[in-house]
Amino acid sequence: MTALAARNLTKVIGDRTIVDDVSFELQPGEVFGFLGPNGAGKTTTIRMLVGLIRPTAGSVEICGFDIRREFEKAMRCIGCIVENPDLYRFMTGRENLQHFSRMLGLDRSEIERVAELVNLDHRLDQRVGTYSLGMRQRLGIAQAMLGSPRVLILDEPSNGLDPAGIREIRELLRRLATERGLAVFVSSHLLGEVELMCDRVAIIHRGRILKDGPVKNLISNRRAMEFKVNDVTRALRVFEQSGARATPPASGDHAVLVAIEEDDAPPLVASLVREGIEVFHARPKIQTLEEMFIEVTGGETVD
Amino acid sequence: MLNLIENESLKLLRRRRFLIVVAILFVIMTLVSYSQYRQLRQGRNENWRAELQERIARYENRLRRGRMNESWSRSMRAEMRRLQFYLDRGINPEAPTAPLVVRTFANAAGFLLLPLLISVLGADIVSAENAEGTDKLLLTRPVRRWKILLSKLLTLWMFASITLLTGGALSWLVTAPVLPAGGWDAPMFNGFAFGGDQFHIESVRELPLWKDALIAYGLEWYALIAVGSIALLLSVIFKSSAASIGTMLASLIGGTILTRISPDWTAGKYLFVSALPLADYYTGQLPPYEGMTMAFCITLLGVWAAVAIGVAFVIYTRKDVFG
Incomplete structure (x- = not known):
């Protein structure tokens, strides 16, 4: 089954078309790169995927559920970080995870599980305000993994990370895709990152998708x-x-x-x-x- | 829904604002109890009869001199008659006891202090999430937006109630050790109805202090619920904590000043701040505008709250969340 499908997404604000007829599909177990320069419409597209912005036209389906008509069911299947991993800085990592697992109605053991997944268990009882950006990024992924979603949407996951951190996240995402069959959507403006991490890539520029295909094909042709x-x-x-x-x-x-x-x-x-x-x-x-x-x-x- | 309210309450507590609010209440109540204690010690309440007579005489003089606007003289005349009423019955309206301080707190704090504190506590309950970027995570969970906003509203109402109760409890705890702690059944005279210039002595009810306090706190609670609802709307409209709290404080203070300095601008009676000191009006203080009966004030606050909540929900459930 298709994990995530965007169909003819369009967002017009005033007389500016920010996203123009964008369509793509994600299959389970696939890492999909969404590549484009800053201001190309990546974040607006992501915000439409997760229901933060209402599209002017087009629809989003997550695990077969339409995001507008069956919001709750659709959102159960998804974990995301939109732009920066903004968590509650005045609370500890554990309190943050508890906060979101309460919204999902999850068991407490789930918190240990996701914290272990991103190697954050040792700093969980410190305030998020004291975390480095890399740790917040990992806590962000941990909260996105709460409730075992089928689809992971990450906006510029390597922003602000050092090379070791970028590598760590890359390996984690690849592992999640291959071992658990997650569909991972990653936006980026870094070509090298997408090349190393993704199976398939779509290139967006000025709100339109210019190219969409397997990374290997795009490269071996050349x-x-x-x-x-x-x-x-x-x-x-x-x-x-x-x-x-x-x-x-x-x-x-x-x-x-x-x-x-x-x-x-x-x-x-x-x-x-x-x-x-x-x-x-x-x-x-x-x-x-x-x-x-x-x-x-x-x-x-x-x- | 309980999960969501638990979340919102924890966030509110973790921001430590509630602690500050309690600390402010504590400091203020300590000062009040100290001043009351001094008053008691200096025996000023020994000659309260003379004081009352003096106050009435002072009002009389000022009225005789004239040269004041109509509504000022009207309220002065009413206050004179109220004092005369207490004097005739041989009751000192201002003898400080701990229960009396508790009762007075509803009036004194309800008029500006508690609305301000509740604004500080909750007027950014939505806008803070927007400013900190956490709304993106909050709204991408399998919970509908109206439920999230409802949990925030209920949390605000809950903390408004807790703040009022804490204030009342603190005022007793702080004053009881230094002032006479008993006297919950002292007679209170309320329900002074003002029909224009007339003072209806027959509508005055004598209530034991505890019952009277209960009514005053009930009215104040109602007013604070309305304040909380309006704070919710501002926190939905604005995108930063400072903007929403600032606007809320400005409208409370500005509105209060407006009703005091221009009582002739009668449209002012439709401002929610004019109706806010419900406990004061219940005790007998004259509202700033003509025609503001208790029923009018309660309806006005109810309408303001309902409209604020309605608009807040419409905006919140429909808005696009940008960065």
Whole structure:
């Protein structure tokens, strides 16, 4: 069953269309990346997914329940952090978790379970005001995991975390998806993060989804080998003779991009050497999401 | 719903505001009891008859001199007749006893202090969540928004009631050791009905103090429930604690000043603050505007509260929650 489905979501405020006809689906066990620059409409979309904002048009279904018509049933299936992990700073971590588990009507043992999940059990009795951002992020995930939801929605989960913290969260989310079959929705403006964490990615820009597909496909379509040589002109002739499509480098550079698989590289290197061309290196080059992103958004900066 | 009320109460207590409110009440009641104690010790209440006569004479003089606006002289004349009434019966209306202080607390604190304290306590019960960003978590749970707001309203009402009771209890606890602690059955004269300029002596009822206090506290409780409801609306409208508490305090204080300085602007009687000192009106103090009967005041507060609650629920259940 589809874990989460957004259909033709649109939000218009005044005469500005903030989110424009956005549709996507999440399957259980999948980590879905929602990628876009700041101000692209990511947070507005998330707020519509969790019922904080009423869409101008379109609908959201969570585990088969329409979020407007069956709000309570739909929200039982979901755990989320919208923007920052804002919890009650004047209460302890445990009191925060108790607060939310009371809203769900859960057992106390549930609190220990989620705290263990994010390795926070040792600091649970301190006030959240004394927590670091990383700890608050983990407490945020803990509260989102209360009541064993089927869908996890996290808005920029690595914001403000150090590299170790980012890695920790990445591994946790992957584990939740593969071991428990959770559908995880992660928004981000960091390409590297999405590339490492997600199975599928949608790219949103100015409120519209520009691309949607498995991360692997988006990348493998763009495989190439880079050859660094001393004589570019002669090398290009060699590539042409062997039938490989080569992209000449920018002037002054000696690296040529050739659209071939890694396995086809050794014969090409041999040909180059036979022609007396010096080969400094030959390495696989994968076009990163960043490059792809710049391509699809028309080169607008991503921070 | 009980779960939700427990949550809201815990949050309110954890913010430590209630502690501050109790501390303020304690300090004020200590000062009151000290001043009453001094009054008792100095034997000022020995010659209360002379004092009453003097006060009446003073009013008479001022009335004779004239040059004051109509409603001022009207209330002065009424107060004169009230004092004369006590004098004729041989009852000292101001002899301090602990029960009397408890009874007076309903009037003195109900008029501005308790509404202010309740605003400080709860006028940001919704806006604080908005400012701290916690509303995003609160509203993405399988609980409908109207239930969340209802739990907040009920919590506010509960704490308004607790504050009133705490005030009453504190006023007894602080004064009982230094003032005569008995006298719950002392006669109280209330229900002074003012029909225009007439003082109807026949409508005066004599009640034992405890019964009289019960009525005064009941009226004050009703007024505080209305204050809590209006505070809820402001906390829904505004997005920060400071804005909602500030507006609530400003309307309470501003409204009170307005009713005092311009009693000729009769539309002022429809402000909720004009009807707030219910206990005062019950005791016999003249309301600032003509035609403000007890029934009018109670209805007015009820309408204000109902409208505030209605608007608050409509806004809260429909609004888009942005950052």
